[in-house]
Amino acid sequence: MPPQSGRRFVITGANSGVGFQAARILGSRGAEIVMACRNLEKGEEAARQVPGYDAGRVVVRRLDVADLSSVRAFAADFLADHDGLDVLVNNAGVLGAPLGLTGDGIETHFATNHLGHFALTNLLLPALRDRVVVTGSREHRRGEIDLEDLVWDRRPYKAFAAYGQSKLANLLFMTELHQRLTAAGSDVRAVGAHPGASSTHITSGSGNPVLTWVGYHGAKLVSMPAWRGALCTVYAATMDIPGDTYIGPHGRLEMHGWPSAARRSRSARDAELGRRLWEVSEKLSGVTFPLG
Secondary structure, eight states, rough: OOOTTOOOOEETTSSSHHHHHHHHHHHHTTOOEEEEESSSHHHHHHHHHHHHTTTTOOEEEEEOOOHHHHHHHHHHHHHHHOOOOEEEEEEOOOOOOOBBBOSSOHHHHIEEEEIIHHHHHHHHHEEEEEEEEOOOGGGGGGGOEEEEOTSSSSSSSHHHHHHHHHHHHHHHHHHHHHHHHHHOOOOOOEEEOOSSSSSOGGGSSSSHHHHHHHHHHHHHHSSOOOOOOOOHHHHHHHHSTTOOOOOESSGGGGSSSSSSEEEOOOOOOHHHHHHHHHHHHHHOOOOOOOOO
């Protein structure tokens, strides 16, 4: 990875897991990092472990991507305080959450993993200089999006199905965003990455102590450490790759290994579905594409 001195990154969900490890790696190469975290106390504790913190290159700002008012507040404060942003890393996510709606009336997985990042990206686009990194998952291949029932009124709710739906939305968003950027004549690119099987606390928001325990300790037995999974994110964020590139571990089933080109499902390449998802996301978030 080339030196990152003079480059500014925003990383959502940066206080733990892949986001935290990505911040540490980027900080070690001289990057300026804004750690966007829901819990400021945990964020500050994590930030003190990121290279560059003592030099003032690492700061923590509050952001709850599941709350659209928080997204708007974060974006407004960032734009007021900074003259530009090189890379936005949309990393924060939940897995296994029970059925529930956010204060904006959005299902938890869809709100956290997709819609909040959709809004954040479009709000920060005028300041972006290089790229947006979208975080996907191998589970997007099992995802099915029902744009008429995003709150699961007509379908029996299944937490992992809701997660898969949100991860499919992430990849559709990446492709549609890059196409819109290209059409607007922007040099900004949209790329994606997934961390394979990495040991993180992503199931901590499940509300189920058994799932949380199994998710964390089970992952430690069969998964890569979080820093290895973070390499895919860092690769997507820093290397000279084309827009609409998706990065994941190179090994069997993309569970382990070093950063390489990752596969996408046929649904993730459905341009019409991506366009319709974008329109629905604009309506739900009240945020539109600011360029062109």
